[in-house]
Amino acid sequence: MTVPPTMVTIGSGNPSARRFVGKDCVVTGAGGGIGRAVALRLATEGARVAVLDIDLEGARETLSLAGADHKGFAAKLDVRSEASIAAVAAQTAEAFGGVDVLVNNAGIEVLGTIAETAPDVWDEVMAVNLRGPYLCSRVFLPHLLARASAKGGAAIVHNASLMGQVSSPRLAAYCASKAGLISLTRSMALDFAKQNLRVNCVCPGIVHTEMLERRFALQPDRAEAYRVVSQRPPVNYIGNPEDVAAAIAYLAADEARFVTGSxxxxxxxxxAA
Ligand SMILES: NC(=O)c1ccc[n+]([C@@H]2O[C@H](COP(=O)([O-])OP(=O)(O)OC[C@H]3O[C@@H](n4cnc5c(N)ncnc54)[C@H](O)[C@@H]3O)[C@@H](O)[C@H]2O)c1
Structure with missing residues (x-):
């Protein structure tokens, strides 16, 4: 695998940056992949993190990687369920007393044209990738607005995708869900700007996680599939979860105070091509 020269290892972050000291953060889908890198980046920079995932074991593993002295917690969360989100929001309020940053990262990818995508599969992709961020934001909103009012700022960062900005064959439901999430980012940014709640999203391209490995597993030759995919970006390598975590941390940090709706x-x- 060709790795970018500046690649950081999981959890290392930037040792000099401590932008999240005194901040309480919530990360969905944090049991692996990009969500895990985000949780560890925020923890490394001083945050208390609620590490949430439908995969509780994965969430617990992420929490353990944050180190024994980390003051966050891991919990099971299904972003499709309002009751599940409400339960975790109550647990977070109890543990942290509020929320400064919500990262809506949980997502699923399903391949297919609209002809290949049955209505229930379409609904499932929307339920996780678009309704999930809407529901989580809605349930955590009072906690975020309270902190925004008390401290002068709070932030939501959605994990959308390059596939919400451009498209790709046989990815209809996924692309539509991510385009919707980019649009939702703008609506939310406008609706809460006056209350000092910023809302942004990231649009990652090809990032090496289990999601990508599941795609490779469908190919007859995994090594060849990897080689072809890694040559697609002009930089000649694919991203790692830490590349996305660095961008999410920037958007969540106070230094991005003038950035909303982006x-x-x-x-x-x-x-760019
Ligand atoms: N990997 C990429 O190339 C890539 C590119 C662009 C965007 N993204 C986006 O980044 C986000 C993370 O993707 P990843 O590559 O780390 O994928 P991943 O499959 O490695 O991790 C996704 C995590 O979300 C969790 N999850 C799934 N359904 C859930 C639910 N209903 N409730 C709570 N948690 C749930 C999974 O258990 C898993 O831990 C997704 O939103 C994805 O669409 C990924």
Missing amino acids: ALTIDGGVG
């Missing part, structure tokens, strides 16, 4: 592309130049 979609930050992190794709090694794929979308």
Whole structure:
């Protein structure tokens, strides 16, 4: 695998940056992949993190990687369920007393044209990728607005995709869900700007996680599939979860106070072509 020269290892972050000291953060889909890298980046920079995933074991593993002295917690969360989100929001309020940052990262990818995508599969993709961020934002909103009022700022960052900005064959439901999430980012940014709640999203290109490995597993030759995919970005390598975590941390941090309603592309130049 060709790795970017500046690649950081999971959890290392930037040792000099401590932008999240005194901040309480919530990350969905944090049991692996990009969500895990985000949780660890925020923890490394001083945050208390609620590490949430439908896969509780994965969430617990992420929490353990944050170190024994980390003051966050891991919990099971299904972003499709309002009751599940409400239960975790109550647990977070009890543990942290509020929320400064919500990262809506949980997502699923399903391949197919509309002809190949049955209505229940379409609904499932929307339920996780678009309704999930809407529901989580809605349930956590009072906690975020309270912190925004008390401290002068709070932030939501959605994990959308380059596939919400451009498209790709046989990815109809996924692309539509991510385009919707980019649009939702703008609506939310406008609706809550006056209350000091910023809302942004990231649009990653090809990132090496289990989601990508599941795609490779469908190919007859995994090594060849990897080789072809890694040559697609103009930079000549695919991203790692830490590349996306760095961008999410920036958008969540106070230094991005003038940034709201934006979609930050992190794709090694794929979308520029
Ligand atoms: N990997 C990429 O190339 C890529 C590119 C662009 C955008 N993204 C987006 O980044 C986000 C993370 O993707 P990843 O590559 O790390 O994928 P991943 O499959 O490695 O991780 C996704 C995580 O979300 C969790 N999850 C799934 N359904 C859930 C639900 N209903 N409730 C709570 N948690 C749930 C999974 O258990 C898993 O831990 C997704 O929103 C994805 O669409 C990924």
